[in-house]
Amino acid sequence: MNTLKRFALLALAASLAACSVLESDKIDYKSAGKAPSLEVPPDLTQLSRENRYAIPGGAVSANAYEAGRANAPGIPTAVSSIGDVRMERAGNERWIVVSNQTPEQLWDKVRDFWMESGFLLSMEQRNLGIMETDWAENRAKLPQDVLRATLGKLIDSVYSTGELDRFRTRMERTPNGTEIYISHRGMVEVYTTRQQDQTTWQPRPVDPELETEFLRRLMVQLGVSQEQSKQQAASVGAAPAARSATVATVDGRPVVQVRDGFDRAWRRVGLALDRTGFTVEDRDRSAGIYFVRYVTPNADRKEPGFFGKLFSRSSSSAEKPMKYRILVKSQGETSTVSVLDEAGAPETSNNAQRIVQVIADDLK
Numbered sequence: 001m002n003t004l005k006r007f008a009l010l011a012l013a014a015s016l017a018a019c020s021v022l023e024s025d026k027i028d029y030k031s032a033g034k035a036p037s038l039e040v041p042p043d044l045t046q047l048s049r050e051n052r053y054a055i056p057g058g059a060v061s062a063n064a065y066e067a068g069r070a071n072a073p074g075i076p077t078a079v080s081s082i083g084d085v086r087m088e089r090a091g092n093e094r095w096i097v098v099s100n101q102t103p104e105q106l107w108d109k110v111r112d113f114w115m116e117s118g119f120l121l122s123m124e125q126r127n128l129g130i131m132e133t134d135w136a137e138n139r140a141k142l143p144q145d146v147l148r149a150t151l152g153k154l155i156d157s158v159y160s161t162g163e164l165d166r167f168r169t170r171m172e173r174t175p176n177g178t179e180i181y182i183s184h185r186g187m188v189e190v191y192t193t194r195q196q197d198q199t200t201w202q203p204r205p206v207d208p209e210l211e212t213e214f215l216r217r218l219m220v221q222l223g224v225s226q227e228q229s230k231q232q233a234a235s236v237g238a239a240p241a242a243r244s245a246t247v248a249t250v251d252g253r254p255v256v257q258v259r260d261g262f263d264r265a266w267r268r269v270g271l272a273l274d275r276t277g278f279t280v281e282d283r284d285r286s287a288g289i290y291f292v293r294y295v296t297p298n299a300d301r302k303e304p305g306f307f308g309k310l311f312s313r314s315s316s317s318a319e320k321p322m323k324y325r326i327l328v329k330s331q332g333e334t335s336t337v338s339v340l341d342e343a344g345a346p347e348t349s350n351n352a353q354r355i356v357q358v359i360a361d362d363l364k
Helices: 003-016 103-116 146-151 208-221 226-235 262-275 306-310 350-363
Strands: 029-031 078-082 085-090 093-099 121-125 130-133 136-138 163-174 177-191 199-204 245-250 253-258 279-284 289-294 322-331 334-341
Touching: 085 208, 085 226, 085 262, 093 208, 093 262, 103 121, 103 130, 103 163, 103 177, 103 208, 163 208, 163 262, 177 208, 177 262, 208 226, 245 350, 253 350, 262 279, 262 289, 262 322, 262 334, 262 350, 322 350, 334 350
Parallel strands: none
Antiparallel strands: 029 136, 078 085, 085 093, 093 177, 121 130, 130 163, 136 163, 163 177, 177 199, 245 253, 253 334, 279 289, 289 322, 322 334
């Protein structure tokens, strides 16, 4: 069935629907298959219509988080505790704190949570405390109409929301337990021709509310009741005014400057790397360093948007991923994020400028 017929049928079905829009809190994900694991960040703008769900994903790993917390002061953090599991919030970031349990002890429960939520896992690093789902569609966004209810699975394949999501879970060891972070990346299918007979996939904005909802549901998986989890998500209070993130030049090298102490700056940078698809190979919190891999953009390619140019991965390209270190250095309530080369020397190249810019864009 060609694209025009498919959309015509979808339009007919929607016209028959008594209520074609789901409740905002309804989630029903369905994976279309296991995404391939790659060694480089994905080229998010290239996806054929015929292979609509096989969006490539970047393999991401991270070393076990070294125990010990930085002593630099941070902004006040809202906390609401229920037993050994609680949700915390600082600004727009939320995460789960599980006391007296290590990432190794939590791994199976977190893994089961994603499988039961309708996802397959495209990457698992048990010893490193990080896993990532494949791309999946929230089927609850589809119109629940008479035509679809009657024909069921026979016609299900022609329905599509035109959106896909994937989630990365990162578990960091703390002296008293584990912190769990969930980050979202989204794609949207858009027409590329005036005739609307060809489409491509492009990034869509991160959805913090979706991240929070999955954190809440994970709390239930870890033993918190539904009602208590909802109270947790609602009781951490409103976010304070956003902390600014600006790109500057210090000693001839590009940096991101944020008005945050180390703890919050470390969390925000980690989530920014997760959300933007960097390949994180290791991390050393005591030194404030994320070890990442990066692929330089191919100037001959004409993908729309900054993100596509940043993470190109043409199979014909001779470019190989290069290794960098992302350094978070704090003094009081101010932090600087800079790029170092593989040996740890300050980096001043165009790649450093691009990396700094994409981090700053997510932190704003």
